[in-house]
Amino acid sequence: VLGSATGTATIYGAVAGGQGTVPPGTYLSTFSGAQIEFRYRYTSGSSCSTASGTVAADPTFTINATVAANCLVSTQNIEFGSKGVLDGNVDATGQVSVTCTPAAAYTVSLNGGTTGSPPTTRKMSKGVETVTYGLCKNADRTQPWGDASVPGSTVPGTGTGVPQVFTVYGRVPPQATPSAGVYTDTVVVTVTY
Known part of the structure; x- marks a missing residue:
């Protein structure tokens, strides 16, 4: 008898930080039934109490968020130091730090350096002169660390x-x-993931 009306209300959501870590995927929550209630009033009063307001049919809506696979990488340089004559092995180490979304599979590869050389015959340069060096995955330096061009030389995680x-x-x-x-x-x- 009194006609009809429509209205819109924005519901603001936020995903709180510091929740720990979760695997990639889509996460959702469905609100329905007793979990949500809309009340409206069509008189001039200002109360939407149960006594004076009308409860709408229970609505249903879904909230969702997608956690994408993601990786961050940082590195530490390798410093071989000073050596006068290269008559013996000179060893040094560095680090690669990888932070990836939980359960995301990844591989870490190292390219052949400026000259694109194989993993154990990379070249450090000073002008046209070079010093050959290698990078490996293990302390015994028997497992070269390279990229997809050298099968088995990448590091999985x-x-x-x-x-x-x-x-x-x-x-x-x-x-x-x-x-x-x-x-x-x-x-x-x-880092490939």
Whole structure:
């Protein structure tokens, strides 16, 4: 008799931080029945109490959020220090730290450096002169750490939501000694997930 009306009310949601870690996927909650109630009043009063308001039919709605697989990576340089004559192994280590969404599978690869060399014959350079070095996955330096171009040379992992630290074992083997100076190389770390 009095006609009809429509209205819109925005419900604001927030996902609180500090909840720990969860695997990737879609998470949802469905509100229905006694969990939610809308009241309305069609008189001039201001109360929507049970006595004076009307309860609408129980609505149903769903809240959802998607947690995507994600990884963060940080590195620590490898410093071989000073060596006058390269007549013996020179060893040093660095680190790769990977933080991935829980349950996300990933692999860590190291490219061949500036010259694109194989894992155990990468080149540090000073001008046209080079020093050969290798990067490995194990302390004995018998398992090269490379990329997909060298089967079996990447490092696999599964995310836990907290940093996972991998040691990179470097070695400069005995070789002809070039002229004195600082020799450097840049290796790109790739995390595939």
